Amino acid sequence: MMKNVKLDIAKTGIEISADIEAKAQAANALLHSGKGAGNDFLGWVHLPSSISENEIDAIRKEAAKLRSKADVVVCIGIGGSYLGAKAVLEAMSDPFKLLHKEQKDPTVIFAGQNISEDYTAELLAALKEHSIAAIVISKSGTTTEPAIAFRLIKAEIEKRYGKKEAAERIVAITDKARGALKTLATQEGYPTFVIPDDVGGRFSVLTPVGLLPLAVAGVDIAALVRGAQEMEKATAEGVAFKENPAAVYAAVRNILYNGGKKIEILGSYEPKLQYINEWWKQLYGESEGKQGKGIFPASVTLTADLHSMGQYIQDGERTLFETIISVAKPAAEVLIEADGENLDGLNFLAGKRISEVNRMAELGVQLAHVDGGVPNIRIEIPEISESVIGGLLYFFEKACGISGYMLGVNPFDQPGVEAYKKNMFALLDKPGYEEASKAIKARL
Numbered sequence: 001m002m003k004n005v006k007l008d009i010a011k012t013g014i015e016i017s018a019d020i021e022a023k024a025q026a027a028n029a030l031l032h033s034g035k036g037a038g039n040d041f042l043g044w045v046h047l048p049s050s051i052s053e054n055e056i057d058a059i060r061k062e063a064a065k066l067r068s069k070a071d072v073v074v075c076i077g078i079g080g081s082y083l084g085a086k087a088v089l090e091a092m093s094d095p096f097k098l099l100h101k102e103q104k105d106p107t108v109i110f111a112g113q114n115i116s117e118d119y120t121a122e123l124l125a126a127l128k129e130h131s132i133a134a135i136v137i138s139k140s141g142t143t144t145e146p147a148i149a150f151r152l153i154k155a156e157i158e159k160r161y162g163k164k165e166a167a168e169r170i171v172a173i174t175d176k177a178r179g180a181l182k183t184l185a186t187q188e189g190y191p192t193f194v195i196p197d198d199v200g201g202r203f204s205v206l207t208p209v210g211l212l213p214l215a216v217a218g219v220d221i222a223a224l225v226r227g228a229q230e231m232e233k234a235t236a237e238g239v240a241f242k243e244n245p246a247a248v249y250a251a252v253r254n255i256l257y258n259g260g261k262k263i264e265i266l267g268s269y270e271p272k273l274q275y276i277n278e279w280w281k282q283l284y285g286e287s288e289g290k291q292g293k294g295i296f297p298a299s300v301t302l303t304a305d306l307h308s309m310g311q312y313i314q315d316g317e318r319t320l321f322e323t324i325i326s327v328a329k330p331a332a333e334v335l336i337e338a339d340g341e342n343l344d345g346l347n348f349l350a351g352k353r354i355s356e357v358n359r360m361a362e363l364g365v366q367l368a369h370v371d372g373g374v375p376n377i378r379i380e381i382p383e384i385s386e387s388v389i390g391g392l393l394y395f396f397e398k399a400c401g402i403s404g405y406m407l408g409v410n411p412f413d414q415p416g417v418e419a420y421k422k423n424m425f426a427l428l429d430k431p432g433y434e435e436a437s438k439a440i441k442a443r444l
């Protein structure tokens with residue numbers, strides 16, 4: 001099988017012991033047996049292979065409808081109901097798309113991932129110039145940020161097109177039975193897609209949560225799923241440890257963490273992958289950061305951040321390791337031309353592709369950081385395409401499950417996220433929070 005994720009751990013200087021190897025294999029087996037902590041949230045393990053063509057067709061059909069009606073589709077959600085679609089969309093998009101006069105696909109934009117009044121005002125103002133539709137996504141159906149954004153976007157759509165047509169322009173993705181969004185969608189007659197009970201938000205990119213917005217934007221979701229299916233096989237129980245990149249990645253992280261490397265920096269030399277970092281941060285941060293434990297997931301985009309974070313990485317506290325997603329083949333070719341005057345002194349690069357310079361930057365940085373005491377894990381992917389990205393996402397998910405079990409936590413809950421919510425509701429006098437309101441206001 002062609003390897004879409006090649007893991008190179010040589011520059012960590014780590015030899016994985018038989019003991020750690022066995023631990024990683026056992027953690028993978030535990031995911032497959034469904035007997036570990038959080039085992040009612042393991043639906044993602046076999047998600048790629050269980051997506052049917054009918055499901056893909058239904059998503060594509062709904063996407064085609066939204067595409068025919070709107071030139072801007074607002075995708076409303078936060079956390080796992082936002083980052084997967086955003087990450088893949090950025091990875092697959094021309095960053096200068098909006099500068100082109102012809103737009104062949106609708107523009108998918110995001111809302112509900114903040115509570116900024118200015119963001120909201122500017123969004124609503126910009127929408128005035130476009131035909132619009134919306135996808136509202138919330139697994140719980142009760143998350144405040146997207147609920148506020150949706151209330152405003154729903155009102156705008158209804159005002160413009162009427163209630164009946166609003167039900168043709170709004171799609172809800174939520175739990176099959178529970179939550180305010182489910183009730184609302186049923187009442188308003190919105191087409192609805194279900195987030196399976198056993199798939200947590202941060203593992204939901206390959207459900208309609210990620211697939212519908214991506215299909216609307218013109219991303220080949222079948223190829224995305226295909227790539228994930230291949231990775232599901234490549235990381236399955238029974239695959240030899242050394243052949244299973246997810247097991248090896250989890251094992252190396254575990255060793256690094258126990259050796260005092262508390263922070264992992266994910267980076268890439270392709271700015272399109274920036275939001276893959278953001279998606280990965282939620283995946284690993286919420287899965288492992290609990291009970292006073294867990295690697296802190298950080299990220300950089302290179303070479304930009306060498307000029308801001310480079311000093312620290314090279315020379316600051318030695319609690320870091322880095323993981324670099326390295327793209328073997330750029331899609332385009334741009335050569336650096338010779339210049340007769342050579343005023344900028346760059347003629348030594350004449351005739352070279354930009355990617356050659358980028359590659360040498362990557363290799364140079366890798367050795368510099370290793371010399372500075374920052375172990376380096378390299379994840380090579382052949383190119384940025386839907387199937388490769390699908391594989392990469394599943395690779396990270398599988399490794400996260402294994403890693404969480406190796407760490408000894410339940411990787412599938414996030415109890416710590418509730419603390420701020422309680423305080424916010426108390427401060428906002430939400431009914432039911434009367435006592436908490438009094439208590440918290442006294443502390444201000």
Ligand SMILES: O=P(O)(O)OC[C@H]1O[C@H](O)[C@H](O)[C@@H](O)[C@@H]1O
Pocket residue numbers: 078079080081137138139140141142143146201202286414417
């Ligand atoms: O999809 P939702 O239920 O709206 O949740 C959106 C996000 O918010 C929560 O607070 C969780 O910490 C995340 O894991 C989740 O992805």
